[in-house]
Amino acid sequence: MTRSLLSAPLRTAAGLVAPALLVALWQWNSGGALGSVAIAPPSALLTAGRELVADGTLGAGVAATLARALTGFGIGAALGFLTGVAMALSSAVNRVLGPLLQALRQVPMLGWMPLIALWFGTGEGSELIVVCVASFFPTLLSTHSGLRQVESRYLEVGRIYGLDTGQRFALVQLPAALPFVLTGLNQALAFAWIATIASEILLGTGAGLGVTMQQAQMQQRLDMMLVAVIVTAFLGFAINQILLHLRRGLLRWQPDNR
Amino acid sequence: MSIDPSLRLPAETPNTPVRGELAIANLSKSFRIGGQLRPVLEGINLTLRPGEFVSIVGASGCGKSTLLRLIVGLDDDYQGEIRLDGERVATTSLDRGIVFQDHRLFPWMTLEQNIELALRNTNVPKARRAQIVAEHIALVGLEGFEKAYPHQLSGGMAQRGAIARALVTEPKLLLLDEPLGALDALTRVNVQTELQRIWMAQRSTMLMVTHDVEEALYLGDRVIVMSPNPGRIRRIVDVDLPHPRDRRSPLLHRLKDEILAELTAAPVEPGGVSDNLVRLPAREAR
Numbered sequence A: 001m002t003r004s005l006l007s008a009p010l011r012t013a014a015g016l017v018a019p020a021l022l023v024a025l026w027q028w029n030s031g032g033a034l035g036s037v038a039i040a041p042p043s044a045l046l047t048a049g050r051e052l053v054a055d056g057t058l059g060a061g062v063a064a065t066l067a068r069a070l071t072g073f074g075i076g077a078a079l080g081f082l083t084g085v086a087m088a089l090s091s092a093v094n095r096v097l098g099p100l101l102q103a104l105r106q107v108p109m110l111g112w113m114p115l116i117a118l119w120f121g122t123g124e125g126s127e128l129i130v131v132c133v134a135s136f137f138p139t140l141l142s143t144h145s146g147l148r149q150v151e152s153r154y155l156e157v158g159r160i161y162g163l164d165t166g167q168r169f170a171l172v173q174l175p176a177a178l179p180f181v182l183t184g185l186n187q188a189l190a191f192a193w194i195a196t197i198a199s200e201i202l203l204g205t206g207a208g209l210g211v212t213m214q215q216a217q218m219q220q221r222l223d224m225m226l227v228a229v230i231v232t233a234f235l236g237f238a239i240n241q242i243l244l245h246l247r248r249g250l251l252r253w254q255p256d257n258r
Numbered sequence B: 001m002s003i004d005p006s007l008r009l010p011a012e013t014p015n016t017p018v019r020g021e022l023a024i025a026n027l028s029k030s031f032r033i034g035g036q037l038r039p040v041l042e043g044i045n046l047t048l049r050p051g052e053f054v055s056i057v058g059a060s061g062c063g064k065s066t067l068l069r070l071i072v073g074l075d076d077d078y079q080g081e082i083r084l085d086g087e088r089v090a091t092t093s094l095d096r097g098i099v100f101q102d103h104r105l106f107p108w109m110t111l112e113q114n115i116e117l118a119l120r121n122t123n124v125p126k127a128r129r130a131q132i133v134a135e136h137i138a139l140v141g142l143e144g145f146e147k148a149y150p151h152q153l154s155g156g157m158a159q160r161g162a163i164a165r166a167l168v169t170e171p172k173l174l175l176l177d178e179p180l181g182a183l184d185a186l187t188r189v190n191v192q193t194e195l196q197r198i199w200m201a202q203r204s205t206m207l208m209v210t211h212d213v214e215e216a217l218y219l220g221d222r223v224i225v226m227s228p229n230p231g232r233i234r235r236i237v238d239v240d241l242p243h244p245r246d247r248r249s250p251l252l253h254r255l256k257d258e259i260l261a262e263l264t265a266a267p268v269e270p271g272g273v274s275d276n277l278v279r280l281p282a283r284e285a286r
Ligand SMILES: Nc1ncnc2c1ncn2[C@@H]1O[C@H](COP(=O)(O)OP(=O)(O)OP(=O)(O)O)[C@@H](O)[C@H]1O
Pocket: B031, B032, B033, B040, B058, B059, B060, B061, B062, B063, B064, B065, B066, B067
């Protein structure tokens, strides 16, 4: 009710209130008000930020992290989608792969890292694999369950009009499952982002926001670390917004997506 | 002086293809519920002449939808025979169309796309499809809503869209399962009139299930009265009136009273009166 009364700029401004308060509290606390928590004042971040931009670390880090996250997400989600489709459409594939994948998905994403490091060493390849694995499972599960839940009354309409297997998939099953698939992709992207940063911190070499965090920790540069954290949060938020926008476009046909 | 019929045939064939003759013989159907076989339809014998409009009325649960699902080919697990123009029904075919009680338009397609979908696997040339779709949208009075998604249509509009989708393939036999059940009284009367006009123009065979005895009589050349447990044909009423009909016709009113009496009468076999039977006259009383 109140929401609809606010204009768009006002609504955006409302979303900025909490971060602004946080920054204010933070600046106030850097005088030691809430005790000796190790935290740098916001003003120091500006200096650190400028420094990271000037020596190219931030630019290279953002580019490398984005590339890693999106490549890993692309590969992992594509494989997850295809596997989910194969399992939903073929009960043979489902019987063969189902139990294995159900068991594997119980391993938390971070649990894969030591194993992957052991098998593939540290560096680019391993990081990418971690991101792929993180995106794979949510996409697989949502695609599979989305396709399995397609209402039989719609499949019957497909039979009435003599749709062949390909038409049935493209015109009935996939669109009906799309809300589920997109929810899975959304989750997969969030996981991919977390996995990218985590693998950069733990396995990272070269450039990347996680690598910068790791180096900042080694050098005890709290200001530098916070810059990397803030940039990470902002980028993750932006990517998620893009996906939500895409979702709204693709699900125009749903009553609550207009 | 008589004209040899075979001489006239070729000229007529392009415009009047053979319209479906439906022949049902000794049809029975059971469902397995909790390990027990429950008969739902028993000894159904029925023949629909090509171009005939037949209505079915009967208590809830007496197997009307089951019968239509068998005829349309969504379920092939039955005893007896169902033949359309001599060919045994085993699966779905573009010769047989159906309008379900729920409209079943795909929510992810616009009205136009939904209707176009029905033409995908017909031999209507691609170039003509858009025009045919537009004609059928106009036929059910939905011009201006071509690009609307089903959730943007009212229930009655969506149901008319579903009727357009079923008509667009010009099936030899069209089955209608309470197609107007969701409509308000006024829209309902309008769509009934439209349906009668469409049927008179297309002259395909139609078989319609309804709970509304008045509707059954207004549209049907014959009205089939079914009794439940298991579903059987109890009586077939001929409605000997030309189309288009006048709703105030005394014959329709007399037949309505007769059918209602039939529906509320105690079942022939012992087993008690199902309270479903009381439902019809209650609805009619409005
Ligand atoms: N898939 C099914 N499995 C088991 N039993 C079924 C199934 N479908 C229908 N039945 C049973 O068949 C009987 C007839 O159902 P049907 O839907 O044909 O009735 P109906 O005459 O169309 O009723 P209504 O007027 O309420 O639509 C019911 O008793 C129902 O329990």
